[in-house]
Amino acid sequence: MPVVSIEHLHVHYGPIHAVRGISLEIPQGEVYGFIGPNGAGKSTTIKVLATLLPNFTGTARINGIDVAANPRAIREQIGYMPDFFGVYEDLNVREYLHFFAAAYRIPRKQRKTVVGNVLELTDLTHKISDQVDSLSRGMKQRLALARVLLHDPQLLLLDEPASGLDPRARIEVRELLKALTEMGKTILISSHILHELAHLCTRVGIIEAGQMVAQGSLEDIYRQLQLMRIVHVRLVGADEAVLEKIREIEGVENVEQQVDRIAIRLRDNPAAVETLHESLCSLGVRIHMFQPEAMDMETAFMKLTEGKTA
Amino acid sequence: MMRGSLALFTRGLRVDCRRWPMHLLRFLLVGAFLFFLFVAWANSRLEIGTAPGLMFFSLISYTNFVFITLAGTSFFTSSITEEKEEQTLGLLKMAGVSAVGILLGKLGPRLINALLLLAIQYPFVQLAVTLGGILPRQIQATYITLAGYIVLMSGMGLFCSVVAARTRSAVALMHTIIWMPLLLQLLLWITRSSGGTGPLMQAAQDRVGWVSIWSVVGRLQSVMMIGFSGGAVGIQFYAHLVGGAAAFLLAWLCFERFTRQPHTPGPERGGRLLRVRGGLRLRALPMALFVVIPGLAIVFLAFSWFRGDLQNGFDSVPHEWVLWESIGLAALVPLGVLLVSVLSPGSRRGAIGGCWPGVLAPAWKDLNFVSGGAIGLAFRMTLYSLITAMLVFLIDFSGASWSWTTLGGWMLGIGILAGTMELASNIGRGFRTEIQWQTLPGLMLLPRSVAALGWSKVLGGILALIPVGIFTAIGASLFFTSVWESLSSPFDSSNPETAVFVMMIPLQMGLHLILFVELSAFFALTVRWGYVALAFISSFFLYVVGSWGMAMVMMIVGMRTRGGPGGALILSQLTTIVVLSTMIVVTYFGIGRKLRHLAGQS
Numbered sequence: 035m036p037v038v039s040i041e042h043l044h045v046h047y048g049p050i051h052a053v054r055g056i057s058l059e060i061p062q063g064e065v066y067g068f069i070g071p072n073g074a075g076k077s078t079t080i081k082v083l084a085t086l087l088p089n090f091t092g093t094a095r096i097n098g099i100d101v102a103a104n105p106r107a108i109r110e111q112i113g114y115m116p117d118f119f120g121v122y123e124d125l126n127v128r129e130y131l132h133f134f135a136a137a138y139r140i141p142r143k144q145r146k147t148v149v150g151n152v153l154e155l156t157d158l159t160h161k162i163s164d165q166v167d168s169l170s171r172g173m174k175q176r177l178a179l180a181r182v183l184l185h186d187p188q189l190l191l192l193d194e195p196a197s198g199l200d201p202r203a204r205i206e207v208r209e210l211l212k213a214l215t216e217m218g219k220t221i222l223i224s225s226h227i228l229h230e231l232a233h234l235c236t237r238v239g240i241i242e243a244g245q246m247v248a249q250g251s252l253e254d255i256y257r258q259l260q261l262m263r264i265v266h267v268r269l270v271g272a273d274e275a276v277l278e279k280i281r282e283i284e285g286v287e288n289v290e291q292q293v294d295r296i297a298i299r300l301r302d303n304p305a306a307v308e309t310l311h312e313s314l315c316s317l318g319v320r321i322h323m324f325q326p327e328a329m330d331m332e333t334a335f336m337k338l339t340e341g342k343t344a
Numbered sequence: 345m346m347r348g349s350l351a352l353f354t355r356g357l358r359v360d361c362r363r364w365p366m367h368l369l370r371f372l373l374v375g376a377f378l379f380f381l382f383v384a385w386a387n388s389r390l391e392i393g394t395a396p397g398l399m400f401f402s403l404i405s406y407t408n409f410v411f412i413t414l415a416g417t418s419f420f421t422s423s424i425t426e427e428k429e430e431q432t433l434g435l436l437k438m439a440g441v442s443a444v445g446i447l448l449g450k451l452g453p454r455l456i457n458a459l460l461l462l463a464i465q466y467p468f469v470q471l472a473v474t475l476g477g478i479l480p481r482q483i484q485a486t487y488i489t490l491a492g493y494i495v496l497m498s499g500m501g502l503f504c505s506v507v508a509a510r511t512r513s514a515v516a517l518m519h520t521i522i523w524m525p526l527l528l529q530l531l532l533w534i535t536r537s538s539g540g541t542g543p544l545m546q547a548a549q550d551r552v553g554w555v556s557i558w559s560v561v562g563r564l565q566s567v568m569m570i571g572f573s574g575g576a577v578g579i580q581f582y583a584h585l586v587g588g589a590a591a592f593l594l595a596w597l598c599f600e601r602f603t604r605q606p607h608t609p610g611p612e613r614g615g616r617l618l619r620v621r622g623g624l625r626l627r628a629l630p631m632a633l634f635v636v637i638p639g640l641a642i643v644f645l646a647f648s649w650f651r652g653d654l655q656n657g658f659d660s661v662p663h664e665w666v667l668w669e670s671i672g673l674a675a676l677v678p679l680g681v682l683l684v685s686v687l688s689p690g691s692r693r694g695a696i697g698g699c700w701p702g703v704l705a706p707a708w709k710d711l712n713f714v715s716g717g718a719i720g721l722a723f724r725m726t727l728y729s730l731i732t733a734m735l736v737f738l739i740d741f742s743g744a745s746w747s748w749t750t751l752g753g754w755m756l757g758i759g760i761l762a763g764t765m766e767l768a769s770n771i772g773r774g775f776r777t778e779i780q781w782q783t784l785p786g787l788m789l790l791p792r793s794v795a796a797l798g799w800s801k802v803l804g805g806i807l808a809l810i811p812v813g814i815f816t817a818i819g820a821s822l823f824f825t826s827v828w829e830s831l832s833s834p835f836d837s838s839n840p841e842t843a844v845f846v847m848m849i850p851l852q853m854g855l856h857l858i859l860f861v862e863l864s865a866f867f868a869l870t871v872r873w874g875y876v877a878l879a880f881i882s883s884f885f886l887y888v889v890g891s892w893g894m895a896m897v898m899m900i901v902g903m904r905t906r907g908g909p910g911g912a913l914i915l916s917q918l919t920t921i922v923v924l925s926t927m928i929v930v931t932y933f934g935i936g937r938k939l940r941h942l943a944g945q946s
Contacts (some may be wrong), residue, residue: 086785087944109791120782124713129699137705138788142698181786 035098036061037189037220038083043092045078045244046303047308052078054244055092060222060237065215067235068224071339075244076224078294080191084114096189113182117194117224119174121181122164127153128162131180138185152180156210172203179210190214193225208234242339255334265298265310272296276319283313295323348441352449357591360457365871365878369411370461376407377465384475395477395570401567404469405486408462408889409560412493414881415458417522418874420501420512424603426872428509443599447502447592450808453733456496462490475569484576485567492584493560499591506595507602511873512773525629534741554583625698629718631688634681640672663736663746674726681722705795706787710774715887724766724811732815738773759816760857763809765876766862770805772868772875774902779869780944785926788943790851792934801865841914848917855924856887862931869938886927 038060039076043052053075059139060066068076081087082094085105096108131149140148153159156176161169169177175195180188195211196204211234214221224232230250231238239249248255265275269276280298281289285306287299300306314321327333360366384400392784416798427433427450436446466487500521501514508514532549553559563580566572646667711717716724735754739746778784787797860883867875867882 061621081944084785088940106791106793109789112789114785114789116782116785118782120784120786122709122713122777122781122783125709131698133705133709134786136699136701136708137787139702142701238828314883 037064038066038222039093039095039098040079040083041093043079043082043090043094045075045082045087047078052080052092052244053090056241056244056246058239058246062214062220063218064237065221065223066334067236067238068241069226069231069238069335070224070241074241074339076241077193078244079241080114080193080222080224083108083189084112084191085109086114110185111187112189112191113187114191115178115182115184115193115195117197119171119178121174121177124165124167125334126163126165127158127169128167128179129324131184134181135184140185142160146183148184152183154185155213156180157206169228170203171201172206175199175203175207176210179207183214188220190219190221190223192221194224194226196225217239240335240338247338248334255338263300263307264327265300265307266323266325266327267298267314267321268295268302269314270320270322272319276317279317280314283310286308345922348436348439349445349449349452352436352441352446353452356450356453360453365867365874366457370877370879372881373407373411373461376885376888377468378403380407381471388475392595394647397472397475398477398568398570400467400475401483401486404465404472405490405564405568407467408490409493409564409596410884411881412458412490412497413496413557414874414877416497416501417515417518418457418877420451420454420498421504421508421518423454423510424503424505425508425514429511429872430605437603441826444596447506447596447599451498451502451592455494455507458494458498459491462487462494478568479572481576482567482572484575485572485578486564488577488581489560489563489567492581492588493557495816496555496584496591497588499588499595503591503595503598512685515873522557525552527556528552529556529558533848537741554580555587559583572878586781621920626718626721628681628684628688629721631684632677632722634773635684636673636676636680640669640676643672644669646650661738663751666751667733667736670729670736674729674733677725677729678722681718703792703800704803706774706797706800707804710770710801711807714774714777714804715808720808721811724808725814727810728759728762748822752819755815755819756823757819759812759819763812763816764860765858766809766812767805768864768876768879770808771801772864772879773862774801774804775865776868776875777938784939784944788939794939798865798935798939845914845917848914848921852917852921854923855921855928856883857888859883859924859928859931862928862935866931866938869935869942886924 036059038058040059041057043053043056044051056075056079058066068079070076078087078223082090083096083101085101085108088102088105090102096111099107099111102109122133125133128149128152131152132145135145135148136142153162156179158173158176158180163175166174166177177193179192182192192211196207199207211221211223215234223231223234235252237251238255240255248258248284250258277289277291277296280286280296285301287301290297290299298310300310311321311324314324380400380403383403384396387399388396424433424446427436427446433446466483469483470480472483473480480775501518504514504517504521505511508517529549529552532545532552536545536549552561559580563578566574584926648665715721732755734753735751735758739750739754778787788794790797860879863879864876864884867878871878
């Protein structure tokens, strides 16, 4: 049974149709990256799972429990970290964590140990007596994560956990998430920092204007994007006749003459790049440059999305 | 300067047009006036009083006075602090808008709005002249008085807004500024009544009277008198105009000094007071009281016994003793708390772990960090002890015959009023801080219902009422005999309708207070500032319409159908109770809905 199961999720904010029929499943122990431009519906979907948005259609289940029907049971099993720092600045770190530990009904005798453990995990032990308002942004983010971990939830819903952090703090958060993954937590994480998700996630879902554009492992998504793979070549003495011959090569969708290169767009064929190279050689042209466009998360994101919002 | 000022001015007017609480206020004001017209008409039908026009106009005038006072403590006090809280004041300065430009641009729209609200009434209240009992000159004098008062309140509100870092602090400062002249007037009156006369004393009393808000009440009283022959413009108008201008000037002079530092978006930060407040655990207070109260009781009993005061019973104890005991309690409670914190390491923070479990955790947090914790409770104990001492002194001073019942009556009345206001403020702040700190989603994710979360906030607010609760309980116990007598006398009468009617009064009052507290919580989730004022106005309006209105309607109906008002009065009370109960239920679910909505939106 998947930990998270969403089917045909629709969410409306008044006249705005924010989420339009999203479906996804996240099995136990997986780190699922949720990618999309601002306003795509990522946070809304996460809030539905966090039981904060009761008005939706479709089904959303966590460990088989319906989110709409039994939100209190869901809250025992999830830890949700929003994309802003929601911390009481009057309290110190110890009071803050003890407060939430008490609120989660952790027995008084165990609280000190539990708080100590999450502080150690988030590397905040030395800040235990500091006022929350004196912490840096990165530390506040780690404190928020420590709060989320207090009741040892099985599923973590992390909405932009690294947004607004400096590079060092981002790396620290990333390392922390890796540690949580190793502890077997199932994580749903949304982020704009795409290459970080590439390092962390076992699967990603790309969402735009409330719709899932693509989802699967990174390899699956790259494979899907082969359809639009571009190879940049620079040929010595290439004229219109050569370009016409290239257009006739099997697997070539179109050929575009640019200022200093030729951009060759290939059809869906895993071996198309290699075939193209062989074909160009057989045409007898001298190849000065042959560069398939690098496929990474940012490229995939840019190719799959158009910057639309719901 | 003018360009920036005008830009701010235009924006201010636009924003006010878009704010629904402003429209709600206008709607409530218009609704109140229509209702007063109905009351005047009903009075003439029932042949109560001889001047319905005067009654109609008096009600409108005093309602305006209350509205302006509440606006002064909420509407005007946020003019600059809202820019500080939104961290946009620095941007305005960087855009080249001068200090006076910002002040004019921010205060202007609010002042114009308030004055327009007054001006628009003017043609309609001429109706009072046709109803009889009032002259156009009196109407002119009243509206000029109120206009002067608006200018004074706007100036003082602006000054508080400049000086304070947050709207909440500005409101507190404004209250202090309003109450200080009143207290000073009281002290001068006491001194003068004690024989402290002389030209200097008289002059001081006059000067304080000019800036005191009581001068408005005094002026309105004299204007409303039949046969008023004074001028339309009184000295109060000039005094308030000068006072308003002086406050504006002072705000201008202070502007740079108090807006130099940038402000953070969260609620009020740190500071020594906060550190001290957070440095003590709740257990410090009962430990201190455990020493102070028995100590004072022993001293009280020992001296009374020694002097033989107790031989004729408790009533024969000289009231001076109550005075000194109250002052002693006021002084010893904070000292005791400090002493306990020094002697007992366990009473200080550091070894915390005593947060109450489960649903009680938010109550623990609110009690400690919103209502002031041990220090806040000790402060309020001191305050209510001082109020008791002041009551004893004033009862004695006014020449009224001393009795425990009189003291108990005052304590009970003040306790209920202060307790209700405190509860509304505590619960409202409890919710407001969650929104300001963006912590509501974290709380809503706790594995419990929204209702449980709301009730834990209520509990936190109620626990902070321990000082006022003790004060009220002592008052109630002293007053108990006479209350019981007044309650039991209707039951002895042959008319059962009166007994039922009397029984319904405390129920109706209790429901009204609950509605007020609920509305404070609801508005705290809805508006950024002035939620207690808005709740006060709304619940007052509902109370007036719900009780007076229903009473009037039912009396007319009852007199027509049954020939007497007795049954109709009960029916009117019953209708009011049903209306209030419905409103309480609706607001309760409204709060839950709002909490869910805010948690989802943040």
